[in-house]
Amino acid sequence: MQAIDHIINSAAKSNYMSAGRISVPIVFRGPNGAAAGVGAQHSQCYAGWYASCPGLKVLTPYSSEDARGLLKAAIRDPDPVIFLENELLYGESFPVSAEVLDSSFCLPIGKAKIEREGKDVTITAFSKMVGLALKAAEILAKDGISAEIINLRTIRPLDRATINASVRKTNRLVTVEEGFPQHGVGAEICTSVIEESFGYLDAPVERIAGADVPMPYAANLERSAVPQIEDIVRAAKRACYRAVPMAAAS
Amino acid sequence: MALSRLSSSSASRCVDLLINPLAAAAAAIPRRLISSDTTPITVETSVPFSVHNCDGPSRSVETTPKELVSFFKDMATMRRMEIAADSLYKAKLIRGFCHLYDGQEAVAVGMEAAITKKDCIITAYRDHCTFLGRGGTLLECFSELMGRKAGCSKGKGGSMHFYKKDSGFYGGHGIVGAQIPLGCGLAFAQKYSKDENVTFALYGDGAANQGQLFEALNIACLWDLPAILVCENNHYGMGTAEWRAAKSPAYYKRGDYAPGLKVDGMDALAVKQACKFAKEHALKNGPIILEMDTYRYHGHSMSDPGSTYRTRDEISGVRQERDPIERIRKLVLSLDLATEKELKDMEKEIRKEVDDAIAQAKESPMPDPSELFTNVYAKGFGTEVYGADRKEVRSVLP
Numbered sequence: 158m159q160a161i162d163h164i165i166n167s168a169a170k171s172n173y174m175s176a177g178r179i180s181v182p183i184v185f186r187g188p189n190g191a192a193a194g195v196g197a198q199h200s201q202c203y204a205g206w207y208a209s210c211p212g213l214k215v216l217t218p219y220s221s222e223d224a225r226g227l228l229k230a231a232i233r234d235p236d237p238v239i240f241l242e243n244e245l246l247y248g249e250s251f252p253v254s255a256e257v258l259d260s261s262f263c264l265p266i267g268k269a270k271i272e273r274e275g276k277d278v279t280i281t282a283f284s285k286m287v288g289l290a291l292k293a294a295e296i297l298a299k300d301g302i303s304a305e306i307i308n309l310r311t312i313r314p315l316d317r318a319t320i321n322a323s324v325r326k327t328n329r330l331v332t333v334e335e336g337f338p339q340h341g342v343g344a345e346i347c348t349s350v351i352e353e354s355f356g357y358l359d360a361p362v363e364r365i366a367g368a369d370v371p372m373p374y375a376a377n378l379e380r381s382a383v384p385q386i387e388d389i390v391r392a393a394k395r396a397c398y399r400a401v402p403m404a405a406a407s
Numbered sequence: 408m409a410l411s412r413l414s415s416s417s418a419s420r421c422v423d424l425l426i427n428p429l430a431a432a433a434a435a436i437p438r439r440l441i442s443s444d445t446t447p448i449t450v451e452t453s454v455p456f457s458v459h460n461c462d463g464p465s466r467s468v469e470t471t472p473k474e475l476v477s478f479f480k481d482m483a484t485m486r487r488m489e490i491a492a493d494s495l496y497k498a499k500l501i502r503g504f505c506h507l508y509d510g511q512e513a514v515a516v517g518m519e520a521a522i523t524k525k526d527c528i529i530t531a532y533r534d535h536c537t538f539l540g541r542g543g544t545l546l547e548c549f550s551e552l553m554g555r556k557a558g559c560s561k562g563k564g565g566s567m568h569f570y571k572k573d574s575g576f577y578g579g580h581g582i583v584g585a586q587i588p589l590g591c592g593l594a595f596a597q598k599y600s601k602d603e604n605v606t607f608a609l610y611g612d613g614a615a616n617q618g619q620l621f622e623a624l625n626i627a628c629l630w631d632l633p634a635i636l637v638c639e640n641n642h643y644g645m646g647t648a649e650w651r652a653a654k655s656p657a658y659y660k661r662g663d664y665a666p667g668l669k670v671d672g673m674d675a676l677a678v679k680q681a682c683k684f685a686k687e688h689a690l691k692n693g694p695i696i697l698e699m700d701t702y703r704y705h706g707h708s709m710s711d712p713g714s715t716y717r718t719r720d721e722i723s724g725v726r727q728e729r730d731p732i733e734r735i736r737k738l739v740l741s742l743d744l745a746t747e748k749e750l751k752d753m754e755k756e757i758r759k760e761v762d763d764a765i766a767q768a769k770e771s772p773m774p775d776p777s778e779l780f781t782n783v784y785a786k787g788f789g790t791e792v793y794g795a796d797r798k799e800v801r802s803v804l805p
Contacts, residue, residue, distance in 0.1 A: 158582075159582070159619075192503070193502060193503065194502030194503030194504075194554075194565065195503045195504055195565075196503060196504070196564060196565040196566075196567060196568060196581065197563075197564070197568070198567070198568075198580075198581035198582055199503075199504070199581055338793060338797065363798070364797060365795060365796055365797075366793075366795065366797075367795060368779060368792075368793065368794045368795055368800070369783075369792045369793045369794075370779055370780060370783050370792065371783070373562075373563045373774075373778070373779060374502075374503065374554050374560075374562060374563055374564055374565030374568070375554035375555070375562035375563060375773055375774045375778075376502065376554055376773065377554075377773045377774070377776065378554075378562070378563065378773075378774055378776070378778060378779050381776060381779055381794060381795065381800070382779060382794075382795070383795060384795040384796075385795065388795045388796040388799070391796055391799060392796055392798075395798065
């Protein structure tokens with residue numbers, strides 16, 4: 158946060174202000190968002206902050222495949238890229254194919270990945286929340302709800318095409334993020350869908366985000382300040398109008 | 408009379424008192440008066456002060472038996488608290504960050520001896536002992552570290568966010584160097600209110616290279632604010648040694664136009680003298696920088712073993728040669744203000760106090776779930792606030 162002036166004013170805007178003469182092919186990478194028990198000043202999520210700034214590209218890897226492919230793409234990219242990692246994900250392992258381990262493996266910037274296909278509700282997520290969304294999908298499947306999980310991978314430029322195509326298929330949307338809700342990633346996704354696919358929505362868009370408070374330290378309060386799997390399940394059920402158990406046939 | 412008492416040994420005195428009841432009456436079992444004996448004693452600091460653009464204080468420090476014994480007690484309490492926090496962290500009762508102060512106790516204790524609770528102190532995240540020095544209790548400390556209701560921030564702040572506004576302690580800050588401009592702001596308020604108090608803004612050798620320090624110092628000097636910038640130089644900014652981080656590790660000189668003083672930060676009396684001098688200076692002439700030459704035995708935090716960037720010999724060397732508590736112990740014993748046994752008993756008492764506080768803190772419940780939404784604003788106008796699932800958990804900010 159102390160360096161944010163340079164990220165926005167020196168990096169993001171230079172190419173534009175100089176009419177293309179000064180480009181800034183830099184990558185800023187590091188952990189983003191909450192770790193565990195680190196308190197209010199060390200839990201800030203910057204996805205929404207950076208993604209609102211033209212001139213920046215914002216990437217949010219989830220799996221090892223994402224981290225490898227997106228980082229190489231970020232370094233090769235001629236524009237300033239914000240690479241938002243997650244401290245808790247550093248310790249998680251993911252299976253990778255031989256293709257991923259190849260030295261020239263690169264993922265496209267601006268393309269989301271459908272982590273799990275589904276037909277009843279679209280759930281968008283990025284970074285650590287993708288893991289929670291996938292677990293929520295397992296639980297929803299047991300209740301007969303087939304959730305499509307989109308791993309955004311890139312927050313800016315947002316893959317509006319993939320998101321809208323998915324919502325046009327499922328007709329219901331839940332956005333999930335760890336950061337603060339107001340003016341966040343979910344808010345932009347919701348607006349995009351309303352602008353482009355309003356007629357396809359069968360239910361209001363549901364938004365799961367971090368609680369609208371500075372991150373508390375106490376373990377119980379911290380838990381309720383961060384989205385949990387049950388929050389995603391509940392929101393998906395609401396979007397499917399399955400929040401109340403159906404009455405037994407008499 | 409004080410001097411004659413100082414020269415006799417404990418054993419011979421006991422015999423004297425038995426044989427000579429008149430002497431007993433006259434001497435009145437001197438050590439029992441220790442806790443309230445305010446007969447002045449003068450002690451010379453072992454290390455001279457290094458000065459920059461000022462004359463610096465004298466090396467002769469005025470103290471009293473009461474004060475010296477209280478130094479011992481307070482530092483021993485701080486030491487015990489930090490060691491106990493180490494165990495609690497390893498037992499996973501403390502989560503997140505935990506930055507321990509053991510080794511640096513003399514700075515907190517010496518500073519308190521020179522100032523009042525109307526003066527302000529603001530520091531970074533290594534704040535447990537500073538909080539205790541400002542009048543915080545062990546229960547408030549341990550409860551906060553464990554995230555319980557009885558904590559000084561009701562469990563919502565954690566290790567890095569202890570505060571005690573009623574005795575001028577403004578935290579407790581996680582972002583390196585941010586507390587320095589805040590401290591200069593406190594000094595501004597003090598000057599504005601004309602209340603003849605000062606602010607001590609503490610920071611480390613790592614933060615000493617922060618730009619915001621120099622910006623704040625510039626304005627503080629232009630406006631003659633009663634701000635005292637105190638660099639607690641423990642020679643390592645996380646794992647980076649000062650000679651690798653700073654082109655000029657003479658932090659007391661880095662204020663350039665602002666005067667500075669380098670102090671043996673392991674000597675509580677030297678710290679007291681320097682802070683007293685600094686307070687007088689700041690009220691008359693504006694900002695001054697104090698560099699406390701100190702040392703931390705633990706790593707930067709509990710996730711840092713502290714041995715990858717310095718040798719164990721260095722750590723044990725400092726512990727042997729310069730430990731602040733041992734220094735006061737030796738002084739108290741050599742001045743015959745207490746016996747070894749009495750000091751050991753005091754330490755046992757302290758250990759028990761700390762253990763009791765931990766037990767009590769463990770009993771303290773976690774904060775109420777409703778505390779998630781309290782204190783977001785001082786004045787909320789009834790705005791709605793949401794939990795992770797905004798349709799499930801919502802509240803109103805009063």
